[in-house]
Amino acid sequence: MAFPMNYGQVNVGHIGGDRPVDAWHIDSLDFVMVMILSDMSGADGGELQVALKDAQTAKRQLSTNGELASGEEMMTVAYPGAGYAIFMQGAKILHRVTAVKSAKEPRISMVNSYMRTNVFGADNTKFSMFEEIDPKHVAAVEFARQKSWRVKGMMDYIINHASYGEDRTDVLNVLNGAIEELTSTRELLAGRKNDAVGYFDEKTKSEAMRMTEPKLV
Ligand SMILES: O=C(O)CCC(=O)C(=O)O
Numbered sequence: 001m002a003f004p005m006n007y008g009q010v011n012v013g014h015i016g017g018d019r020p021v022d023a024w025h026i027d028s029l030d031f032v033m034v035m036i037l038s039d040m041s042g043a044d045g046g047e048l049q050v051a052l053k054d055a056q057t058a059k060r061q062l063s064t065n066g067e068l069a070s071g072e073e074m075m076t077v078a079y080p081g082a083g084y085a086i087f088m089q090g091a092k093i094l095h096r097v098t099a100v101k102s103a104k105e106p107r108i109s110m111v112n113s114y115m116r117t118n119v120f121g122a123d124n125t126k127f128s129m130f131e132e133i134d135p136k137h138v139a140a141v142e143f144a145r146q147k148s149w150r151v152k153g154m155m156d157y158i159i160n161h162a163s164y165g166e167d168r169t170d171v172l173n174v175l176n177g178a179i180e181e182l183t184s185t186r187e188l189l190a191g192r193k194n195d196a197v198g199y200f201d202e203k204t205k206s207e208a209m210r211m212t213e214p215k216l217v
């Protein structure tokens with residue numbers, strides 16, 4: 001993928017408090033591998049929970065009930081121990097990590113994200129997320145690089161794969177897609193557009209905008 005600064009991240013969930021390590025959310029990249037690195041045996045909390053219904057339905061259930069019922073609506077990932085990983089469609093599945101109430105050591109997980117290589121597929125990456133997490137001098141280049149990589153793929157289709165018999169509408173669709181992607185990127189980087197996404201705030205039991213302070217420690 002085209003995010004060299006964001007190939008992976010390490011999440012640290014400190015012990016104590018009742019704030020979730022990561023509130024209910026979906027990821028902006030298609031797939032994610034989460035490997036647990038610390039010893040969570042005997043811990044209370046610090047669990048990765050995944051909604052079993054589609055994300056929209058799960059969000060509705062959360063707003064109505066404040067929680068998802070274990071079993072039918074939600075399951076807890078049972079890691080056998082440190083070094084085990086799950087691979088999931090993080091952009092489709094609503095998930096969270098509960099507060100670490102007590103544990104032998106802080107909860108440490110290694111998160112590697114992956115995206116499809118088909119540049120004509122949807123790209124859900126959000127500039128706001130890079131601005132929140134990356135240093136100021138990195139975010140714009142990181143995001144522009146990803147979008148440029150996708151547009152390069154679109155142009156490559158016309159240069160190397162479209163035949164002379166290609167339907168003109170198809171060619172226009174590719175050009176329009178590339179123009180839209182670049183225009184949107186320009187507006188985001190210029191600060192004229194905001195693509196911040198909501199997450200589920202467990203205190204207010206409602207959708208909130210992302211935390212402004214960095215969630216990484
Ligand atoms: O640390 C975990 O188990 C999952 C973290 C997560 O969902 C994320 O970083 O997006």
Ligand SMILES: [Fe+2]
Pocket residue numbers: 025026027090095
């Ligand atoms: Fe996630």
